[in-house]
Amino acid sequence: MSSQTYPGKGLSPLQLVFALNEELKHTAFSSSLTADQLVQLRQDTLLALSTICEWGNSFPGISRIPSDVLALIPTHLSSHKDRLRASFVCRRWRETFLQRAELWSELFISKGEAYLKTFLGRAKGSALDVIVDPGVPASIIGLLSSHTKQFRSLRFTHHKSRDIQRFLQLNSGPLPLLRTLEITTTERNSPGTEEDSLEAEEYSLEAEDDDQEASGVMTPPSTPLFNNATNLEVFSFHSDSGWSPSLGYFAFPNLTSFWLSAKPRRIRGSQLLDLLEASPMLRIVHIEAVDFVELDLEGLPEDRVVVLRNVDNFDLSLIGGDCIYLFAAHISCPSASSTSLARTGDVKTTCLVDGLPTPDIWRTIVHQYTRNPVEEVAFELLSDPNPTCKFAFRSSDGSVLKLGFKATKDDEDENSHHSRFLSSYNAWDEYDPYPDVAEIFLDHPHFANFRRLCFCDTFSAAFPQDATRSLRRLFKSLGPLDELTLHHCYLQPYFDSFSDFCKDGDKKKAMFTPIKQLTISHCEYHKHLTRIENLAESQHALGIPFERIIFRDATRSQKIEQKLRTWVDS
Secondary structure (H helix, E strand, O other), X not given: OOOOOOOOOOOOHHHHHHHHHHHHHHHHOOOOOOXXXXXXXXXXXXXXXXXXXXHHOOOHHHHOOOHHHHOOHHHHOOOHHHHHHHOOOOHXXXXXXXXXXXXXXXXXXXXXXXXXXXXXXXXOOOOEEEEEOOOOOHHHHHHHHHHHHHEEEEEEEEEOHHHHHHHHHHOOOOOOOOOEEEEEEOOOOOOOOHHHHHHHHHOOOOOOOOOHHHHOOOOOOOOOEOOOOOOOOEEEEEEOOOOOOOHHHEOOOOOOEEEEEXXXXXXXHHHHHHHHHOOOOOOEEEEEEOOOOEEEOXXXXXXXXXXXXXXXXXXXXXXXXXXXXXXXXOEEOOOOOEEEEEXXXXXXXXXXXXXXXXXXXXXXXXXXXXXXXEEEEEEEEEOOOOOEEEEEEEEOOOOEEEEEEEEEOOOOOOOOHHHHHHHHOOHHHHOOOHHHHHHHHHXXXXXXXXXXXXXXXXXXXXXXXXXXXXXXXXXXHOOOEEEEEEEOOOOHHHHHHHHHHHHHOOOOOOOOOOEEEEEEEOOOHHHHHHHHHHHHHHHHHOOOOOOEEEEEOOOOOHHHHHHHOOOOOO
């Protein structure tokens, strides 16, 4: 090896040491060395050492970073890999980082025994964030048994439910610091196998079959799982398979956030209510059930209502099911600032009336989720790309109750003749949604208190006459409005509903509600300038003129604004 092999700046110190080590090993196994070879070896060694010294002297700035600043560097490194690399920059960096035990508190136990022991030693008494992957041997899981008091969070990724029970058996100590628990379950067998399909058919949430041990289904526990985690605050439960352990296995008295995302064949409504009722400190509840999940309400007393007095945010979403509103009626969140009830169905088989609650259920929901009169309502009825209907009822205290339904299209077999036939017939194409929409408004107990209405409606173009009749009925029943906003609307049925009032009634008597401000936003109002002017004139003649008419558009018409000044107060 010569100086040309590593000219100093071409190789890193690690490469230099490796090259020198290789030459020394070669020399050691040589039978004899000539004088020239010994001289060359001496020169190579001196060159390598001088290069390493030169490289070390090129980092005086790094070595002089103040300790308080140096200690902050790892907090900006999100991964263990980056932190480990940083700890090898120099001895001072390494010593500084190792003194911060909390930097090594995230434990991926699937990385093996040596890794786990090293990081447990570095973490010392710090709170631990443990990530449990499937397939970890019991001998490695058992290393955590003496550290359960340090667990701050536990995350189980793609586990069989039996694995979770085994983990708890190996780590049965107290969990006083555990604040976050996240569980993601997965299929018990390889997808598509005969065993998998049979188990999917025969599986029940109680799992009382004799082959639980072999199939991976947990034995029903005598006490709730994680019952020693009395201070747990956040529980996230995700099931991405066709099965799920029972929600009756869990109970957390100090839980503040509950996140459920599941697509099992069935969720027992009674068990879900039991879990919510056993967690009186809840502030956030997010439940999403997908893939035509069956929310089983069998055996649930009609008059049972779980009151969640501390919940601030309640979100219930059901994709493919049809009992979301029935279940919501069994829950009351009187203090919630945000409540969302959303349902999704198949556009080929579901129309809007199927996606909205019945009048009795609707009145129950309003009573149980609204504590103050509603003053503002935003309504969306969209026809493209998927038929969508949304309501947002905002109370005087700022709390919002959202109600939504969206019809989705299944394009999996779009090329099949049968699918093309079904797609050619869409019930929404012949369905007038406006009577059902009007009922949601009129059945609201606080309907007379509505002060502001906002419509975003692309459906009325298909049913202009039907929309006019329903809107006329709606506007006749309203009290005085501070503002009516028409956003992205087909304007004809809205203006025609007012025009009919003017034709049929005595102009000396107001037959429809006074409106202080009319806002037209991003609508093709240029086609309806005469209607707008006639509406403003008739309002003025009835003695209830608009105080303001506002156009929010890139192409505002100064001409129409000039004409309206005659009929508008300001």
